[in-house]
Amino acid sequence: MKLRFLFVAISALLLAASASDSKLTERQRALHALNRLGFGARPGDIDRILKSGVDIWIDQQLHPEAIPDRAVEARLQQFETLRMSDAELIQKYYRPIVEARRNKDEQDRETMQMLRRSAQEVMTDLVGQRIIRAAQSDRQLNEVMVDFWMNHFNVFAGKGIDRFLLTSYERDTIRPHVWGRFEDLLMATAKSPAMLFYLDNARSVAAPENRLRGSGGVPAGLRRHRVTPPQLRRNPAATPQLSMLGGINENYARELMELHTLGVDGGYTQKDVTELARVLTGWSIARPEQGGGFVFRRGMHDVGAKTVLGARFPPGGGIEEGEKMIHILAHHPATAHHIAYKLAQRLVADEPPKALVDRVAKRFLDTDGDLRQTVKAVIDSPEFWDPHSYRAKVKSPFEYAISAVRAIDGQITDAMPIARELQKIGEPLYGAQPPTGYSDKAEAWVNTGALLNRLNFAVALAANKMPGVRSNVPSATNVDALAQSLTGGALTDETRKTIREQAGDQTESSTIVGLILGSPEFQKQ
Secondary structure (H helix, E strand, O other), rough: OOOOOHHHHHHHHOOOOOOOOOOOOOHHHHHHHHHHHHHHHHHHHHHHHHHHHHHHHHHOOOHHHHHOOOHHHHHHHOOHHHOOOHHHHHHOOOOOOHHHOOOOHHHHHHHHHHHHHHHHHHHHHHHHHHHHHHOOOHHHHHHHHHHHHHHHHOOOOOOHHHHHHHHHHHHHHHHOOOEEEHHHHHHHHOOOOOHHHHOOHHHHOHHHHHOOOOOOOOOOHOOOEEEOOOOHHHHOOOOOOOOOOOOOOOOHHHHHHHHHHHOOOOOOHHHHHHHHHHHOOOEOOHHHHOOEEEEOHHHHHOOOEEEEOOOOOOOOHHHHHHHHHHHHHHHHHHHHHHHHHHHHHHHOOOOOOOOHHHHHHHHHHHHHHHHHHHHHHHHHHHHOOHHOOOOOOOHHHHHHHHHHEEEHOEOOOOOOHHHHHHHHHHOOOOOOOOOOOOOOOHHHHHOOOHHOOOOHHHHHHHHHOOOEEEOOOOOOOOOOHHHHHHOOOOOHHHHHHHHHHHHOOOOOHHHHHOOOOHHHHHEEO
């Protein structure tokens, strides 16, 4: 079958705003909750939610610790590396590669390929668990929030040793803190080896005149790395300038304020960035052969006087300076606004209403940055339930692929084929190189190439030609009935006409299902 969807028309439909003024029905509310607070509906999910009540389901999702998830937990037992510490992962997978290079074994191509294939197990397991959790866990909102915060505090797997540090980063830094206080989450990321390596703070060292006399300075194992500043990576036109360890590195301090807390318009200056970088000198990681954990290196710390955002630090300070700044940043009104905006953007609209952002920011400040209460403020808002918010956001590639698997009750036996499809569609897991992470706006995802890859994925999935996934496609061949089952609503006349033209004389339901999964209606949430 030749796939010739009207990509320009689909793009226009995807970017078009919702125009309904009527109040959402209970069935629409259930579908809206499943799409925004989860990764879409499985067969029967809407009826199950309606039976207990949409509001009750949402309250349960806000307390995922009380939702049994034994089936998924049993599945995850197959991933051995998920239970390993940074030290164990480095010892088993990273050290052999380093030693082979040191012993010139890289000239033995077969040996190096074997070691690299073995090391790939770490990322294979990590990617696999994310896909399985999102597709099959009953703790749907928890997985949405993990996805949100992993993106907010983005770490790129392609940067050196980070591919071995991301397992503990997600397991020990992000997941345990998504329903707690923002300050605790921020502090955990600030002391995360994965973040400190990614944004180069592990190698940031005070000028010699501001170090303690007689200090050892920088450990030899951290000196040999060259650094490409992330702010240069954001702009392909910029000329990368590599700098050797031996001075203050501002990368993490800048992103800590611009991306993680205050926001780009948060009222800080370049002087604040430089001073915060001085505060954070010494926040480093142990050498790989020592396990790569967080360590405060007093010999690298700037002990001079500093001032950041009006907060003064007298000479002679240590790790407590950085901890105080984390506290200040976590409670800053600009941070409340920035976090509120990003949560509202993820859950409500690409351009969330100012009134909504202001109310959510107030809840954030009033509750000491309680993330459960902050998320609940978004969900409880009239803007979240406004008919104009219904099917008004375009699914990201990850949201789209997982929702398609869930819509046809796909059973995943191997997650890697889905992971490879995500690369084609444009959102490889753990693959965002800039610290900004992936965009949450439709314009980033709507283009002809991406739409074609989405459609190819949908058709293969529906036809059971996607390795590692067993689909349960409905047997009906009526377009309207299938659309109702898969999308929770009707198709537009234009989409219905296009599907019938593309299906032609095909009578197999899988053909129609694949086209519906590729339709604008399914790609919106």
